[in-house]
Amino acid sequence: MPIDDRKLEVLRAIVEDYVATQEPIGSKALVDRHQLGVSSATIRNDMSALEEEGYITQPHTSAGRVPTDKGYRLFVDRLSTVKPLSSAERRAIRSFLDGAVDLDDVIRRTVRLLAQLTRQAAVVQYPSLTRSTVRHVELVLLSSSRILVVLITDTGRVEQRVVELPVEVDASLLGDLRARLNALAAGLDFASVASKLGSLPEQFAPEDRPVVSGVAVTLLESLVERGDERVAVAGTANLARHGPEFDSELEPLLSALEEQVVLLKLLGQATSTTQTPVTVRIGHENATSGLLSTSIVTTGYGPRDHALGSMAVVGPTRMDYPGTIAAVGAVARYVSQILDSN
Numbered sequence: 001m002p003i004d005d006r007k008l009e010v011l012r013a014i015v016e017d018y019v020a021t022q023e024p025i026g027s028k029a030l031v032d033r034h035q036l037g038v039s040s041a042t043i044r045n046d047m048s049a050l051e052e053e054g055y056i057t058q059p060h061t062s063a064g065r066v067p068t069d070k071g072y073r074l075f076v077d078r079l080s081t082v083k084p085l086s087s088a089e090r091r092a093i094r095s096f097l098d099g100a101v102d103l104d105d106v107i108r109r110t111v112r113l114l115a116q117l118t119r120q121a122a123v124v125q126y127p128s129l130t131r132s133t134v135r136h137v138e139l140v141l142l143s144s145s146r147i148l149v150v151l152i153t154d155t156g157r158v159e160q161r162v163v164e165l166p167v168e169v170d171a172s173l174l175g176d177l178r179a180r181l182n183a184l185a186a187g188l189d190f191a192s193v194a195s196k197l198g199s200l201p202e203q204f205a206p207e208d209r210p211v212v213s214g215v216a217v218t219l220l221e222s223l224v225e226r227g228d229e230r231v232a233v234a235g236t237a238n239l240a241r242h243g244p245e246f247d248s249e250l251e252p253l254l255s256a257l258e259e260q261v262v263l264l265k266l267l268g269q270a271t272s273t274t275q276t277p278v279t280v281r282i283g284h285e286n287a288t289s290g291l292l293s294t295s296i297v298t299t300g301y302g303p304r305d306h307a308l309g310s311m312a313v314v315g316p317t318r319m320d321y322p323g324t325i326a327a328v329g330a331v332a333r334y335v336s337q338i339l340d341s342n
Contacts, residue, residue: 003053008078009036010046011055015067015075019318024064069283069317072295076280076321083322085330089117093334100338103127103156107232110311110335115235117327120315121257125267126230127155127308127339134185134193139178139215144168149215151222155308155339159222165214173208177215190223197223231263239315256291257314266296267310278329283317293317297324301332303340311335 003011013034014025027043030036036043047065050056055071058064067075085093096113100106107124114122132153140148145168151159180203185193197216201209236257257263266288278299284292295317300307311332313324 003050003055003074006036006038007046007050008074009034010043011050011067011071012075012078014047014050014056014065015072015321018066019320022318024059024066026064029064067317069285072282072317072321073285076282079322079325081322082326082329083320085326089327090330093117093331097331097334097338103158106335106338110331111232111234114311114313114327114331115238117331118313118315118320118324119235119238119241120313120319120324121233121235121239122311122313123257123263123267124232124311125263125309126232127153127157127302132157132308133187133189135187137178137181137185137219139174139181141169141171141174147174147211147215149218149222151219155302161218161222163214163218165211167210169211170208173204173211177204177212181215181219194220194223231267233257233263253291253294253314256288266291266314267298267312278325278332280321280325295319295321297321297328299328299332301335301339303336308339 010030013030013036017025017029017033027040027047030043031040038046047056050071051058051065054068055074056065057068059066093113097106097109100109103126107126111122111124114124132155134151135154136152138148138150138152140150142148142162145165147163147165147169149161149163153159180200184196184200188196197220200216201212204212236254239253278297281296281298283295286292286294286296291314293316294314296312296314297319298310298312300310302308311328313328315324
């Protein structure tokens with residue numbers, strides 16, 4: 001049944017106080033701390049109703065109440081405003097990320113910043129190669145029969161591979177191959193480029209085809225290989241500061257955060273467009289073992305409203321949802337602006 005506005009206010013107060021104090025909340029504390037406009041007897045009745053409906057629970061006899069996953073979900077769904085970042089926090093985001101020198105540095109700074117702003121664990125996915133387009137292909141002659149193939153994406157991600165060739169490479173052939181590769185690949189997504197590489201050797205004289213084939217095969221491996229999707233993690237030490245009631249959950253959570261496959265699955269559930277709001281998954285909404293007592297605040301980032309990667313904050317269900325949602329959204333927007341400007 002729908003919850004009325006007064007009970008929603010009581011629930012909001014319980015969530016906010018429990019997040020702040022880490023202690024179960026009683027009716028007297030609500031009367032003392034909040035201007036709810038009703039008697040303590042009315043608040044006790046409201047708390048009993050909230051408990052019957054599964055929004056709060058009593059952890060042990062003669063204690064106050066704490067929110068359940070269902071209670072946190074209602075609280076998040078009914079958030080009318082997200083806590084705005086202070087001007088100092090916005091300046092800190094801008095100055096910290098503006099100092100990045102390349103894409104790797106952007107990711108490292110982003111994950112550290114998220115962990116610092118939220119005091120939780122943070123996870124940031126590098127821009128996915130599956131969603132990238134080719135900006136440039138560079139061929140560098142290392143020796144008479146060795147070439148460095150450099151693939152640069154639209155996000156600034158760089159993939160490098162060395163090709164060992166069975167014949168010596170002529171500089172003029174290398175220049176011609178570089179020009180044709182860029183004419184073929186620039187601006188296209190990886191799948192489109194891969195589909196065109198098979199016919200590339202036929203465009204060259206028979207004596208040049210071993211070199212062209214070697215470069216094409218190496219480039220194809222860079223385009224289709226998906227095992228190198230990477231994530232960065234920071235702030236796991238923050239998880240040890242959430243009080244003794246979270247201690248039993250800490251080891252499985254840390255184990256989950258060490259698993260690359262788990263993290264990619266976690267981030268893969270984020271939105272595919274940067275225009276979609278930040279998503280929040282609470283407690284048992286996370287099917288992954290080790291994450292059942294945690295909340296995960298996730299969003300996508302990328303240039304021109306197209307998400308190329310995801311970022312998330314992971315912590316106990318007792319987290320500052322308005323502040324965390326604001327921080328994740330603000331950092332994602334700023335990283336998207338950086339990638340767009342590049």
